[in-house]
Amino acid sequence: MSKINKVAVIGTGVIGAGWIIRCLAHNKTVYAFDKDIKLKKNLILEIKRAWPFAKKLFNKKKLNLKNFHFFTSIEETLKDADFIQECATENYALKTKLMSIIGKHAKKNAIISSSSSGLLPTRIYSKCKNPERAMIGHPFNPVYMCPGVEIVPGKKTSKKYLNQANKFYKSISMNPIMVKKELPGYLADRLQEALWREGLHIINEGYATTEDLDRAIEDGPGLRWSLMGTFLTFHLAGGKAGMKHMLEQFGPALKLPWTKLKAPKLSKKLASRLISGTSKQAKGKSVAMISNIRDQYLVELQKLRKKYENKIRN
């Protein structure tokens, strides 16, 4: 297949908007659709809010909205697209139905990829007529800033289309991870979910606030995680002998009751601690204001990271 330049984005909430901005920053033509057509106005506002950051990260000159088309019919949106990125609400029934519609109207050979955060591709494509070219392409928010994307095959996905998707994501400056076979939650969300569940227990039982737990990550593991993940970090924690000594010293802790992993009940009391805790942390700033600060930080952090990660990886 020649280079993929025409991309359809189905569902234009937080993640759909992020894909649109990343694709526009890489000169792709974007066809967008959302079942709620009123969202078009907000979407344009979000593209304009995020553009200065995307522009800086990808060294672009100006935003070309001529490449952006918002349609009110899904058939029209899919008609010319070579790559379809589905970003609708996370729900098995909804996505399975949507994928059967997408499969019906997708162009011959178009790749279908879902942004799902953890649903099994074999299940969401069970009624799609072309599962061989369908997969998960799970990104991270904000999609225009984070280069990560997990490509997860369903049981019927063909290698040929997985490779084409890999190439496409690389063409929009992403670093795809090819997950070997489908699993619920894929990779990063399984790890995030474990941390989230433990955090909910700690808050539920009154040991700390949302702010305390965020600081515990921000000032410690989080600082290291932007350069290296848990495994390489723990290799260094073992001193000269690396992972071998780390396992000797901390291996026994695996038997201590440090984690519960099973999620606590999301009671009204717990939800209210989470909502009031994070709202206090926001100090009156809107989500858009904090997003601007985060984006500016991520632009500078990634430039710094590039400099240092090359020293480890090469």
Ligand SMILES: NC(=O)c1ccc[n+]([C@@H]2O[C@H](COP(=O)([O-])OP(=O)(O)OC[C@H]3O[C@@H](n4cnc5c(N)ncnc54)[C@H](O)[C@@H]3O)[C@@H](O)[C@H]2O)c1
């Ligand atoms: N928010 C995140 O951090 C995040 C990160 C990675 C992946 N995801 C995944 O991305 C997907 C979208 O999540 P989001 O956070 O953008 O949700 P969201 O609620 O912000 O947006 C979902 C959009 O889908 C639209 N929609 C629903 N049904 C539709 C249909 N049948 N056809 C067209 N549009 C439809 C809704 O109107 C809404 O605008 C989910 O699968 C989610 O798991 C989310």
